[in-house]
Amino acid sequence: MDExxxxVMVTVSGPDQPGITSAFSKILVDNQVEIVDIEQASLQDFLGLSFLLDMSGAKQSKDGVLKDLLFEASRLRLTLNFRLFSEKEMKARNNKNLFVLTYFGDTRALLEISNILAEENANIEMISNLTRHCASCVELTIDVNGVKNLSHLKERVLAKSHELNIDLALQKMEAYRKNKRLVFFDMDSTLVDMELIDEMAHRAGVFKEVSRITEKARRGDIDFEEALIQRVALLKGLKVEELERIRNKMKLSAGAEDLVETLKGLGYKLGLVSGGFDYFANFLKERLGLDFSFANQLEIKNGALTGKVLGKIVDNTYKAKIVNMVSSEEGVLLDQTVAIGDGANDVLMLGQAGLGIAYNAKEKLERAANMSLGRARLKNILYILGISEEEMGSWNVCDRPV
Structure with a gap:
C-alpha cells in the first residue's frame, strides 16, 4: 500500500432527515476527497452514518476538510467524530471473511448467540432487523477471519438454536447474495407431515416388522437401499385402494401450502426429491403445481403391490445427483438452489445445495446444513430467502411468537 x-474514519449520529448524505458528499466532492467505504442506518429516526475517507488527494489540508464537515454537522444538529485509520486496519478490512447469521428469536437469543460469537472470536459487523413490525427475525453480518474452527462455531450456534427452540441460518456472504431460484423438497416428514411407508405398513399389518428394519437402517446396520427393498417386500399384496385412501388423507406440514404458493408466485422452480414413493409424490406434484418430482417407483400388478421397486433407488447419493442434474437443466448455479429435508438420506442433497435446510432434523443432518428449522415453522424460510413482508402478504413471522 502507498504509505x-x-x-480517516468519520462517524455521524443524530436525528435523521432528508439531505444529510447529500450535504456531506458535496463537501467531499468539492475537496476531492474519495469515499473508500460507507455505511448508514436509521433506527426510529435516529441516524448512524460512517464514512471511510481517502484524504490523499484533498484540495485543502486534512484539518480544513474535517473543519468543514464539523461545521456542516453542527448546522444539521448532528454529532460528528473522526479518527485516523491505520494501514494495518485497511489491510484487515480487505481480508474479511464474511458470513450472514439469521435467527428468529428474542433478546435472550441475541445474548446467547453474541456470547458464542465473542467466545469464538467472530466479530459482528452489522445487525439489522428483517421484520418491519417486530424484532423476531434478526440478521447479523459477522467476520470469521479470527475464528480458529468455523465448523465448531457452526455446531455451537445450531446447538444453541435447539436449546432456545428458535430457527437459525448461517450462510457465507457470497452464497447469501446470490438470489435463490430452485427449491428441492423432501416429502415424508418435510413437505408432508407423516411417514407414508408407516401408514402403508399399518394397512398391510406389518408395522412392527417394517419398524424393525427402519431402526436397523437408522443404526447403520443396513444401508437405505437394502432397507427400502426389505420393507417394500413386506408390503406385497397391499391393494391400490389402500394406497388411494392414504393418498387422499395425506397431511401437509403446517405452512407448506402457503410456502409453495408464495414461492411459485415469485417465479421459483419447485419440486420433490423423495426416498418415498412415486404414487404419492406424483399426486402431490399435481396437487401443489410443482415443477418436478423424483421418487421410487412401486411395481403394481393386478391392482396390488408386488413387493418390488422398479428402476433406480432414490437414495442419499442419487438425491445429490438429482440436485445437480435439475440445476444444470434449468441453467441455475448450485449456489442458487435450496434443499429442505429431515433425515440421513438428505445429507448429500443438503450439502450440495447453496442453502441446505435441516427441517425438524437430527444432529447428523444439521452438520451438512446451513439452517436449522423447527417443525411447523416453514414460513421462516421466506425471510432467509430475502422475501419481503409485502411479497408474503399477510403471511409473516410477526403473526405469532417464535
Missing amino acids: KRDF
Missing part, C-alpha cells in the same frame, strides 16, 4: 495515502 502516502491518508485515511
Whole structure:
C-alpha cells in the first residue's frame, strides 16, 4: 500500500432527515476527497452514518476538510467524530471473511448467540432487523477471519438454536447474495407431515416388522437401499385402494401450502426429491403445481403391490445427483438452489445445495446444513430467502411468537 495515502474514519449520529448524505458528499466532492467505504442506518429516526475517507488527494489540508464537515454537522444538529485509520486496519478490512447469521428469536437469543460469537472470536459487523413490525427475525453480518474452527462455531450456534427452540441460518456472504431460484423438497416428514411407508405398513399389518428394519437402517446396520427393498417386500399384496385412501388423507406440514404458493408466485422452480414413493409424490406434484418430482417407483400388478421397486433407488447419493442434474437443466448455479429435508438420506442433497435446510432434523443432518428449522415453522424460510413482508402478504413471522 502507498504509505502516502491518508485515511480517516468519520462517524455521524443524530436525528435523521432528508439531505444529510447529500450535504456531506458535496463537501467531499468539492475537496476531492474519495469515499473508500460507507455505511448508514436509521433506527426510529435516529441516524448512524460512517464514512471511510481517502484524504490523499484533498484540495485543502486534512484539518480544513474535517473543519468543514464539523461545521456542516453542527448546522444539521448532528454529532460528528473522526479518527485516523491505520494501514494495518485497511489491510484487515480487505481480508474479511464474511458470513450472514439469521435467527428468529428474542433478546435472550441475541445474548446467547453474541456470547458464542465473542467466545469464538467472530466479530459482528452489522445487525439489522428483517421484520418491519417486530424484532423476531434478526440478521447479523459477522467476520470469521479470527475464528480458529468455523465448523465448531457452526455446531455451537445450531446447538444453541435447539436449546432456545428458535430457527437459525448461517450462510457465507457470497452464497447469501446470490438470489435463490430452485427449491428441492423432501416429502415424508418435510413437505408432508407423516411417514407414508408407516401408514402403508399399518394397512398391510406389518408395522412392527417394517419398524424393525427402519431402526436397523437408522443404526447403520443396513444401508437405505437394502432397507427400502426389505420393507417394500413386506408390503406385497397391499391393494391400490389402500394406497388411494392414504393418498387422499395425506397431511401437509403446517405452512407448506402457503410456502409453495408464495414461492411459485415469485417465479421459483419447485419440486420433490423423495426416498418415498412415486404414487404419492406424483399426486402431490399435481396437487401443489410443482415443477418436478423424483421418487421410487412401486411395481403394481393386478391392482396390488408386488413387493418390488422398479428402476433406480432414490437414495442419499442419487438425491445429490438429482440436485445437480435439475440445476444444470434449468441453467441455475448450485449456489442458487435450496434443499429442505429431515433425515440421513438428505445429507448429500443438503450439502450440495447453496442453502441446505435441516427441517425438524437430527444432529447428523444439521452438520451438512446451513439452517436449522423447527417443525411447523416453514414460513421462516421466506425471510432467509430475502422475501419481503409485502411479497408474503399477510403471511409473516410477526403473526405469532417464535
